[in-house]
Amino acid sequence: MIVTTVFSLVLILSAAAAVAAGSGALFVGSGADISAIKSAERTTYGGYVYAVHVAGGYAILKWLGNPEGHGYVGYHRVSGEVWQQIANGGGEGELGNKGNGAKSRLLHAGVPAAIVAKLCANWPSDANPCPDY
Numbered sequence: 001m002i003v004t005t006v007f008s009l010v011l012i013l014s015a016a017a018a019v020a021a022g023s024g025a026l027f028v029g030s031g032a033d034i035s036a037i038k039s040a041e042r043t044t045y046g047g048y049v050y051a052v053h054v055a056g057g058y059a060i061l062k063w064l065g066n067p068e069g070h071g072y073v074g075y076h077r078v079s080g081e082v083w084q085q086i087a088n089g090g091g092e093g094e095l096g097n098k099g100n101g102a103k104s105r106l107l108h109a110g111v112p113a114a115i116v117a118k119l120c121a122n123w124p125s126d127a128n129p130c131p132d133y
Contacts, residue, residue: 024124029054036081037061041073051127055118058111059083060102062127072102072129074109102130
């Protein structure tokens with residue numbers, strides 16, 4: 001319990017530092033969409049939701065495991081506040097290798113390139129699920 005509490009506190013402080021530094025936004029989109037996506041993620045995996053970006057009926061969520069691990073999940077709006085997972089990946093190997101990051105997986109899932117560009121824009125450098133290579 002103490003490890004989980006300390007880990008959560010470190011994540012919160014890290015998120016606050018990233019935002020304070022102006023290095024990108026952790027949450028982009030309406031509060032209702034972000035809440036619905038976070039809820040879907042917690043129901044599926046139970047990881048810590050670090051960041052969510054929403055654009056044009058699609059979303060990308062960055063998660064952190066407890067105490068290790070990280071990854072992303074791509075979502076598509078089914079209707080209203082119901083979201084369906086369409087892509088995922090994680091781990092340093094996947095996120096660090098060209099072709100395995102969020103950009104290529106979202107494009108492969110049929111997300112329009114213009115929407116992928118919006119979803120992948122303005123992330124803090126330490127949280128970017130779709131880095132440029």
